[in-house]
Amino acid sequence: MADFSRLYDVAIIGGGNAAMCAAISARQDGASVIVLEHAPKAFRGGNSRHTRNLRAMHQGPTSVLTESYLEDEYWDDLLRVTGGETDEKLARMTIRQSERVLPWMQEAGVRFQPSLTGTLSLSRTNAFFLGGGKALVNAYYGTAERMGVVICYDAEVIDLKLDDGFATEARITANGFPETVRAKSFVVSSGGFQANIDWLKRYWGEAAENFRIRGTPYAKGRMLQNLLDQGVQPVGDPTQFHAVAIDARAPQFDGGIVTRLDCIPFSIVVNQTARRFYDEGEDVWPKRYAIWGRLVAQQPGQIAWSIIDAKSETLFMPSVFPAIKADSIAELAGKIGLDVATLEQTVAEYNAAVRPGNFNPQKLDGCHTEGLEPPKTNWARRLDTPPFICYPHRPGITFTYLGVKVDERARVIMADGKPTANLFASGEIMAGSILGRGYLAGFGMTIGTVFGRIAGQEAARNARN
């Protein structure tokens, strides 16, 4: 049980990867550390619980990464996905440090899958955690406990008192009771606000009720709001989030990886009016899956259906939810509640527009439609072989971009541009400083790990002085 009468060197707000990297780093540097995790033990770890890998720069093959992945290529990849909405200095520092974090992670108990095993198509750029993100979270908690880090579950921070850029104390609710935590330094690693539906409604209105949150229900953004209210400098577009089109039958929170659906490139996607609204074959799926969350969010009722026929049934990973099957388009329309005549017309028009070609699911095959609006530019094949198969989609939100601004020492920056004296940030709550738009697989974990370590070290150093 935590001793709330004590003055800790470092208090960590949050309990995911970034928080635990900060906690372990601060403890390694001799600080007394308390971790305040909102979730109960079973759901500890924030969104890290759902992650699988970390993108790491490396000069040559290692036991867990193949070939090489150098700073400039990494930076180019980041530049491409963010469209320039990044901070080159912070980004390059993160990229360079990513090379050094792997041995540190292993020392802290994280285990990786050997490269070239299993289904690892990203094994050149990304190191995969053996057992996934929850195994990583377990390893960090185990290590932190052994080192004497005090861990409080069910501990939600309500208010972090900032006095002229100096954090004095945190008012928390611990197991339902109000408490106060005092520390010389604070690290805030409490994530974004994607699980706060009311906050999402500020920008998206009632549509937010139809969003699915892929990760933790504990990312309420309470600390983020609290800090912004106290004059901390925001970063990132508050209206934006990273979202993919997941199976509509996913639970509202925490559905994780298994709710994904990879069938869109081989399908036509229609909305509630039974009409298509976007080119399903625009590019290879890894480059396009992230735009479909937003596309579906913009449709009436925030729902869409992808329709394939029997020819494409085995071309993608199976959904955990059963496929909706019918022997005719009309029957299918009836099953999903769309207007029969319109859906039949949409499919007929699409089928008529499909040009012959050599279908190849592995690459941009050029099989396209002609005279159709919107067109389908790759993998266009007629829907003519029953059974016809359908999956419903809703937007699945991964994270929000709004955050607090930090410098290269992970210090939180006030609106006037001055750094706070003893407040540091790591993880999703500051990731918008580097990743202002788009997403690069495994980069969230890289930011969390690199900045978690910096924040922990800086917080410990600050507490010593």
Next chain:
Amino acid sequence: MLAIEALISEAVQDSKRAIDICNACRYCEGYCAVFPAMALQREFVVADMDYLANLCHNCNGCYHACQFAPPHPFGINLPKSFAEVRLESYAEHAWPRAMGAAFHRPGVAMAGAISAITALVFGLMLALIPGETLFGVNTGPGAFYRLVPWAVMSAVAGVSLGFSAVALVMSARHFWATTRSALTQRINLAAIRTALIDAATLRYLGGGGDGCNDLDQSFSNLRRWLHHTLAYGFALCLASTSVATVFHHALAWEAPYSLLSLPVILGTLGGLGMVVGAFGLIWVKIATDPAPVARRVLGGDYVLLSLLAKVAVSGLLLLAFRGTTAMGVLLAVHLGLVLALFATLPYGKMIHAALRFTALLKAAVERQGRVAVSG
């Protein structure tokens, strides 16, 4: 369809639901053979659950790593689901078929059989052996056989062990026949070799390197080494008996043998190994995190482990006190327990050895198929 569904047990339905989620996730693919085997398929049938459940070594790695484990609404608990499927699988593949009933309440059935057999042996010896022989001091060559003639002892042991070996082979064959459907290759020497190595080293209690979650979320090789100690201890005891048989037959040397003779050394080491392994595994079962444990199987597990411990302890006591008046009683107890062990091998937890090895063999053959297809 509904009628068929109703015939499928709750345990199988639950594991199939879990496997569909696992197959869409695959984060656990580095832990063991189950996940790569599952990734070869898109849709699963009941026989696949039987196969995957027996391939599972119950290392608990996938439970502790699972983002969908309880209290998550998906409630995935693969080690527990698979343990329950295995129990049904044992009943399904028991030979002769009627003996599958033994697995309905495995602890009770085994304990009852063991009690009956040991009581029978003890009662027969008490009734048939004169009191002065049974309770007297018997030493020198052939001392044991003055109580139970060698021919009787070896015939009973040979018949019971032989029958059990046949039953285990028949169970393995039945398991193979009902689960082989997806195979594109035939059994071959290379696959048998792989499966033997996987079984002999308990490769999949290795959790991809650092062991399994024996007690909690931390990794250890404790259970693996305790199982090795128990299994190889048992093997040493069998070796001891085999050497003794050679001594008896080929060399006409009659037991009891001296403390430094090969049978006694092998038997003592093996017996000590069995004691350490059995008590250690019992301790692991008591101390482990109960969440991924299927309570229904525990009775059978404890009964087998304690039987193995009792066989070993009674054997060691017989060695220690063979020169005293206690020898007769100890021999009666030891022989009763050994007969109980031999006779119940195919109808208790020990059947896992046959089915697990067969599952490993299938996994090895499947992997060859995958290499052949992708190469």
